[in-house]
Amino acid sequence: MKSCYLPAVLLAMAMFAVAPFRLMGAPDILVANATPGVLLSYKIFYYHVPSAMVMFLSAFVCGVASAVYLFKNRLAADRLAAAAAELVVVFGLIVLVTGPIWARKAWGVWWQWDARLTSTLLLWMIFMAYLLVRRFGGQGAEKLSAAMAVFGMANVPFVYVSVNIWRTIHPTTQVIPTLAPGMRGVFWFCVLSFVVLFGLLLALRARLEQRRADVERLYLLADEE
Amino acid sequence: MTFDFGEVSVREVSRNYGRRRALTRVSLACRAGEVLGLLGPNGAGKSTLLSILSTLLAPSAGDVRYGTKTAAEAGPALRACLGLLSHDLHLYPELTAAENLRFFAQLYGVSDVDGRVAAALDRAGLLSRRDDVVSGFSRGMRQRLALERALLHEPRLLLLDEPFTGLDDASVAALVARLRELRGAGRILVVVTHDLDVAERLLDKVAVLKDGRLVAFDDARGRIREHYRAHVAEQRA
Amino acid sequence: MFLRVAWLVMRKDLTVEVRSREVIYTTIFFxxxxxxxxxxxxxxxxxxxEDAAAGIMWISVAFAGTLALGRTFERERHSETLRALMLAPASRPAIYVGKLLGIVLLLLVVEAVLVPLIGLLFHAPIASRPLELAGLLVLGTIGFSAVGTLFAAMLVRARSRDVMLPVLLYPITIPVIIAGVRGTAALFEVEPAVDLAQMWMALLAFFDIVFVTLSLWTFEPLMTE
Structure with a gap:
């Protein structure tokens, strides 16, 4: 297990180093009357969408791990959930920063209250609340935060539907299947890079938590002597 | 569902809160018809042990057996056989004495609610104040009411956290008589107390806790003072 | 037996409240x-x-609801009576349902004062579609309280619980607020859009079912220390 880390780090580094060259060479999305600046702004899409995908993946991992912790009382699941929750917040931050940068160019505003933006922001808030309660909740906060993750997962479809009916202008999911052939390869390369990075960070973070638990146990043992 | 309640045994039980140890590998046992006393300075882990015995708190390691079953094996039905008189008394101050008793009697699903509530009020000496709200009661009156509340469902294992605080001499004598009666009826009693005179009159076994460890566990009578002096009194002085 | 326990707990809560009237008076004032x-x-x-009345109504309900939840469970903490409830052999989900019903009834009383006041101050046509409005309020209150009761019960043991309750509760109950505000706004229009309001009611009903079920399911593992 331990021997996998170095190759994985090197792989992730190489993939992220290669990505800019690959996507500079990719053809541009065809937008009517687009200025070069707008066309360039579409390149952010290669970072924005994979980050969003990884964010949702991480939220899913956190929710499932939290449910396992609640019902089976497995401490390892709780540690995995805590690691995943932090990654939701990190990748969510990338999504929430790159999104407005692009929107300013393409839509002319920094923020729009549409379904996908709002649900992403809310999902991010739910996991911020998860981390807050874990940090400041005191005794027994692990269970509280696990409940927050499970409820947050169940909440996603409701947020999406309710905001969707409320209003929508985000480019729809149809963008990805209709990508030009030259773009598709680059796009999935970026997705893969982010997934490798996510897996690496998740494993490292969960291992750190595991080490912390070990230290606590050693303190307890030392105390017993 | 009935349980074999011949013995309650605590085996190698530890409980920690993060890095802090509240209990370290405590093992003791108490048979039906015995009164076990828990002595020790403040913060020794007496209340934690009582919470673990009441199933409210799960041990971090080790297990507690009620008869032959652990709490997890016995399930919620076990709670019908346990009674806890906590330091927090577990009474609603806005409700009257009778309402408090009635609510818990119904919650425990006991038969003949009216009869038991009346009998409990009588024993607590509160028949004349049955319709007064608890917030107006003195500490001693609340203590007596809380004890009767914990006994309403006739628990097999009764856990008492400092039951003698706030009671006058006559009430203490009455309570000791009551607890002896329960012991005679084959109940198991675990009592946390600081009151040595009462302890000598009542206890069959003594466990002394200090810093979460069991430092003495003795069933010989008459040696209570000795244990107390050795482990508790020095720290108080 | 389940319903009997729920009924007992709810009746006990209402008796306490009728006697002290603390929560009801302070919540209405707030x-x-x-x-x-x-x-x-x-x-x-x-x-x-435009639409201000509907928004003000639901935000006031949410804020007042948080206050009522906090106070109600503070009462159970006072002499650790929540632990006494947990010690009883009664079904724990039934205890949850009893607490939930108590909170819902309390909030409905608050709304009975609040809604006419809003009609008066903002010229909102509250009487044009009274049945639909009542339906929205009841369904929304159940959804908000279902999540709130569970979190408030868990927070009884936690540190800084007064801050943590809104931090956990608001992100999760956003769909309730959106559905409530939009549905009420539809009813307050000159030509009440009843079909739109009914659509929001359906969403609320669905939210209620999912989150009450989830709460019943997680209450037992969450309340064991």
């Missing part, structure tokens, strides 16, 4: 104060902004 604060922000030249 809700009215909220309405006034929002009125100063959203009324200009004697005329409220």
């Amino acid at each position: 809700a009215v104060a909220c309405v006034l604060v929002f009125a100063f922000a959203l009324v200009r030249e004697g005329r409220p902004l």
Whole structure:
């Protein structure tokens, strides 16, 4: 297990180093009357969408791990959930920063209250609340935060539907299947890079938590002597 | 569902809160018809042990057996056989004495609610104040009411956290008589107390806790003072 | 047996409240104060902004609801009576349902004062579709309280619980607020859009079912220390 880390780090580094060259060479999305600046702004899409995908993946991992912790009382699941929750917040931050940068160019505003933006922001808030309660909740906060993750997962479809009916202008999911052939390869390369990075960070973070638990146990043992 | 309640045994039980140890590998046992006393300075882990015995708190390691079953094996039905008189008394101050008793009697699903509530009020000496709200009661009156509340469902294992605080001499004598009666009826009693005179009159076994460890566990009578002096009194002085 | 326990717990809560009236008086006062604060922000030249009435109503309900939840469980903490309830052999989900019903009834009383007041101050046509409005309020209150009761019960043991309750509760109950505000706004229009309001009611009903089920399911593992 331990021997996998170095190759994985090197792989992730190489993939992220290669990505800019690959996507500079990719053809541009065809937008009517687009200025070069707008066309360039579409390149952010290669970072924005994979980050969003990884964010949702991480939220899913956190929710499932939290449910396992609640019902089976497995401490390892709780540690995995805590690691995943932090990654939701990190990748969510990338999504929430790159999104407005692009929107300013393409839509002319920094923020729009549409379904996908709002649900992403809310999902991010739910996991911020998860981390807050874990940090400041005191005794027994692990269970509280696990409940927050499970409820947050169940909440996603409701947020999406309710905001969707409320209003929508985000480019729809149809963008990805209709990508030009030259773009598709680059796009999935970026997705893969982010997934490798996510897996690496998740494993490292969960291992750190595991080490912390070990230290606590050693303190307890030392105390017993 | 009935349980074999011949013995309650605590085996190698530890409980920690993060890095802090509240209990370290405590093992003791108490048979039906015995009164076990828990002595020790403040913060020794007496209340934690009582919470673990009441199933409210799960041990971090080790297990507690009620008869032959652990709490997890016995399930919620076990709670019908346990009674806890906590330091927090577990009474609603806005409700009257009778309402408090009635609510818990119904919650425990006991038969003949009216009869038991009346009998409990009588024993607590509160028949004349049955319709007064608890917030107006003195500490001693609340203590007596809380004890009767914990006994309403006739628990097999009764856990008492400092039951003698706030009671006058006559009430203490009455309570000791009551607890002896329960012991005679084959109940198991675990009592946390600081009151040595009462302890000598009542206890069959003594466990002394200090810093979460069991430092003495003795069933010989008459040696209570000795244990107390050795482990508790020095720290108080 | 399940319903009997729920009934017992709810009746006990109502008896306590009828005797002290602390929560009901303070909550109503707080809700009215909220309405006034929002009125100063959203009324200009004697005329409220469009749709302001619906928004003010639901935000006041949410704020007042948080206050009521906190106070109700503070009472159970006072002499650790929540632990006494957990010690009883009664079904724990039934205890949850009893607490939930108590909170819902309390909030409905608050709303009975709040809604006419809003009609009066903002010229909102509250009587044009009374049945639909009542339906929205009842369904929304159940959804909000279902999540709130579970979190408030868990927070009884936690540190800084007064801050943590809104931090956990608001992100999860956003769909309730959106559905409540939009549905009420549809009813407050000159030509009440009843079909739109009914659609939001359906969403609320679905939210209630999912989150009450989830709470019943997680209450037992969450309350064991």
